[in-house]
Amino acid sequence: MKITDVKTWVVGNPPPGIGGKYFIFVKLTTDGGVVGYGEAYNATFSAHVTAKLVEDMAERYLIGHDPHDIENFFRRAYSSGFTQRPDVTGMGCFSALEMACWDIVGKEANKPVYKLLGGQVHETLRSYTYLYPHTGSVHSEDAPDGRNVYNDPEMAAACALEYVEQGFNAVKLDPAGPYTAFDGHQPRLVDIDVSTRMIKAIREAVGTRADILFGTHGQFTASGALRMARAIEPYDPLWFEEPVPPDMPEVMAQVARATSIPIATGERLTTKSEFARVIENRAATILQPDLGRSGGILETKKIAAMAEAYHIQVAPHCYCGPIVGAANIQLAVTLPNFLILESLKQWDGFHATLLKKKIEWQDGNVIPSKEPGLGVELNEAVCDAHPYTGKDLHLQMMQTPLMP
Numbered sequence: 001m002k003i004t005d006v007k008t009w010v011v012g013n014p015p016p017g018i019g020g021k022y023f024i025f026v027k028l029t030t031d032g033g034v035v036g037y038g039e040a041y042n043a044t045f046s047a048h049v050t051a052k053l054v055e056d057m058a059e060r061y062l063i064g065h066d067p068h069d070i071e072n073f074f075r076r077a078y079s080s081g082f083t084q085r086p087d088v089t090g091m092g093c094f095s096a097l098e099m100a101c102w103d104i105v106g107k108e109a110n111k112p113v114y115k116l117l118g119g120q121v122h123e124t125l126r127s128y129t130y131l132y133p134h135t136g137s138v139h140s141e142d143a144p145d146g147r148n149v150y151n152d153p154e155m156a157a158a159c160a161l162e163y164v165e166q167g168f169n170a171v172k173l174d175p176a177g178p179y180t181a182f183d184g185h186q187p188r189l190v191d192i193d194v195s196t197r198m199i200k201a202i203r204e205a206v207g208t209r210a211d212i213l214f215g216t217h218g219q220f221t222a223s224g225a226l227r228m229a230r231a232i233e234p235y236d237p238l239w240f241e242e243p244v245p246p247d248m249p250e251v252m253a254q255v256a257r258a259t260s261i262p263i264a265t266g267e268r269l270t271t272k273s274e275f276a277r278v279i280e281n282r283a284a285t286i287l288q289p290d291l292g293r294s295g296g297i298l299e300t301k302k303i304a305a306m307a308e309a310y311h312i313q314v315a316p317h318c319y320c321g322p323i324v325g326a327a328n329i330q331l332a333v334t335l336p337n338f339l340i341l342e343s344l345k346q347w348d349g350f351h352a353t354l355l356k357k358k359i360e361w362q363d364g365n366v367i368p369s370k371e372p373g374l375g376v377e378l379n380e381a382v383c384d385a386h387p388y389t390g391k392d393l394h395l396q397m398m399q400t401p402l403m404p
Contacts, residue, residue: 001030001031001032001034001066001067001068001104001108002030002031002064002065002066003028003029003030003058003062003063003064003065003066003067003101004029004030004031004063004064005028005029005063006026006027006028006029006054006055006058006059006062006063006097007026007027007029008024008025008026008027008051008052008054008055009023009024009025009026009027009051009380009383009384009387010022010023010024010047010048010051010387010388011023011024011025011321011354011382011383011386011387011388012386012387012388012389012390013321013350013386013388014350014386016132016133016349018132018344018345018349018350018351019318019319019320019321019344019350019351020319020320020321020394020395021388021390021392021394022047022388022390022394023039023320023321023323023354024039024040024042024047024050024051024054024096025037025038025039025096025321025323025378025383026038026039026040026051026054026058026096026097026100027100027378027380028058028062028067028097028100028101028103028104030067030104034104034107034108035103035104035107036067036099036100036101036102036103036104036105036107036373036374037099037100037103037323037374037376037377037378038095038096038097038098038099038100038101038103038323038327039096039099039292039320039321039323039324039327040054040092040093040095040096040292040293041092041095041290041291041292041293041319041320041324041394042088042089042092042093042292042293042394043393043394043395044088044089044092044393045089045393046391046392046393047388047390047394048388048391050089050092050093053089053090053093054093054096054097056093057077057080057090057093057094057097058097060080061073061076061077061080062097062101067100067101067104067105068101068105070098070101070102070105070296070298071298073094073097073098073101074094074098074295074296074298074299077090077093077094077097078090078091078094078271085273086269086270086271086273086274087270088268088270088293091270091271091293091294091295092270092292092293094295094296095291095292095293095294095295095296095299096292097296098295098296098297098298098299099291099292099296099297099323099324099327099374102116102296102297102298102327102330102373102374103373103374104373105373106372106373106374107372107373109372110372111372112330112333112368112369112370112371112372112373112375113297113327113330113373113374113375114330114331114333114334114368117297117298117301117330117331117334118301118334119334120333120334120368121333121334121335121336121338122332122333122335122338122368123368124362124365124366124367124368125329125332125333125338125340125341125365125366125368126169126170126339126340126341126364126365127168127170127340127341127342127343127361127364127365127366128168128170128171128172128211128213128340128341128342128343129163129168129171129172129342129343129344129345129346130171130172130173131149131150131156131159131160131163131171131172131173132149132159132345133148133149133159149173150173150174150175151175151194151198153194153197153198153200153201153202154201156173156175156198156201156202157201157202157204157205157206158205160173160202160205160206160210160212161205161206163210164206164209164210166346166364167362167363167364167365168210168364169209169210169211169364170210170211170212170213170238170340170364171202171206171210171211171212171213172212172213172214172215172241172342173198173199173202173212173213173214173215174214174215174216174217174241175191175194175195175198175199176191176195176214176215176216176219176220176228177190177191177194177195177219177402178398178402179216179217179218179219179397179398180219180397180398180399180400180401180402181397181398181399182400182401182402183217183218183219183220183245183397183402184218184219184220184221184222184224184225184244184245185219185220185221185224185401185402186220186221186223186224186227187219187220187224187227187228188402188404191228192227192228192231195214195228195231195232196231196232199212199214199232199235199237200234200235202235203235203236211237211238212235212236212237212238213237213238213239213241213264214232214237214239214240214241214261215241215242216228216240216241216242216243217242217397218242218243218244218245218246218268219243220243220244221244221251222243222244222251222252222254222255225240225243225244225255226255226258226259228240228243229243229255229258229259229261230259232261233259233260233261237261238262238340239261239262239263239264239286239315240255240259240261240262240263240264241263241264241265241288242264242265242267242268243255243263246265246268246269249265249277249278249280249281249283249284250281250283252265252278252281252283252284253281253282253283256282256283256284256285257282262284262285262286263283263284263285263286264284264285264286264287264288264315265278265283265284265286265287265288266278266284266287266288266289266290266294266317267288267289267290267293267317267319268293269289269294270293270294270295271294271295271299272295272299272302272303272306275287275289275294275303275306275307276306279306279307279310279312282310284312285311285312285313286312286313286314286315286339287303287304287307287312287313287314287315288314288315288316288317288342289303289304289314289316289317290316290317290318290319290320290324290328291316291324291327291328291331292320292323292324292327296327297327297330297331300316300331301331301334304331304335304337307337308335308336308337311337312337313337313338313339314332314335314337314338314339315338315339315340315341315342316328316331316332316341316342317342318341318342318343318344319342319344319395320394321351321354322344322347322351322352322354322355322358322359322376323374323376323378325343325344325347325351325359326359326369326374326375326376327374328341328342329341329359329366329368329369329375330368330374330375333368341366343361343366346361347359347360347361347366353379353382354378354379354382354383355376355377355378355379356376356377356378356379357376357377359376
């Protein structure tokens with residue numbers, strides 16, 4: 001069996017845009033006509049440049065090769081251009097192609113990928129969702145006066161309660177103020193105040209029916225993160241996510257040692273090498289690899305095994321499309337140290353439209369597919385009908401320092 005063809009799509013994500021402005025999908029085809037799908041979670045360059053990079057990597061290291069030889073593919077791609085070090089762009093491209101290889105391997109074996117990775121540990125997967133506004137764009141205002149679920153405690157509490165009544169028993173928010181290219185900074189007093197009132201209102205609304213996940217975007221210095229942590233500790237969040245920038249886990253470890261809130265991190269990290277530094281420094285007790293960036297399914301299985309040896313749990317990240325979501329599910333099913341899965345609401349809306357059959361969600365849990373491969377099939381006609389033509393990045397930080 002050989003890979004003979006690669007095709008990419010950059011798909012525009014229509015309003016409300018949950019999961020980002022666009023999704024980058026790849027399709028691999030074998031000489032026997034078997035098709036596998038993958039997705040890159042890559043925010044460094046424009047989507048169309050990234051799609052070309054995915055194609056370039058496939059042409060250099062995958063076309064003409066057996067998709068079963070994933071370890072071999074990893075070493076050649078990881079060493080591309082005399083690098084042999086974590087490269088967030090390279091690994092985003094690799095991750096998309098790697099999960100497409102696994103999709104093919106599973107289909108050839110007529111087994112879900114999880115059956116080829118040690119088998120099923122979990123029958124269902126606990127999931128959480130962000131608090132998303134009820135109407136309009138993800139970043140739009142819900143009320144004429146500018147109040148929304150990101151800055152108004154009453155609205156956030158009502159939204160959280162609505163999700164809990166749907167079946168979720170964990171919800172996430174990140175009300176800690178703007179994030180900037182000049183982070184880490186000290187939190188402004190107003191941001192500490194808003195964050196505290198938001199999490200307090202949600203706790204009062206949901207009681208013990210749901211965990212609260214407190215997100216930041218690596219915004220703070222260690223001392224600033226601890227000021228925020230002390231303010232929100234009384235409301236017992238399940239985690240404090242990425243309290244400082246991701247490039248120095250030694251600094252994140254300072255926060256982890258000084259707060260009772262579990263520290264979670266990992267959406268911006270890639271390969272076992274970067275996650276090893278987090279583990280070595282005891283910088284977090286919850287890892288959040290995103291399989292569209294972390295190095296794909298096999299590499300993240302290794303990351304999870306390293307974490308398991310240190311009693312660290314894994315909570316796969318997903319702020320992208322449903323193919324990464326499906327890959328996260330395949331891996332999570334196999335992990336003894338799985339904690340919780342990020343879900344884009346109930347995998348409905350455009351995420352469901354992109355698939356021939358939506359990801360199954362029931363009573364707060366994802367139900368793993370028993371279909372072969374990744375368990376989902378991309379609807380190519382929908383991809384063709386929704387091309388993204390813009391030049392924006394998937395995510396963008398504020399370009400000026402945040403001043404008090």
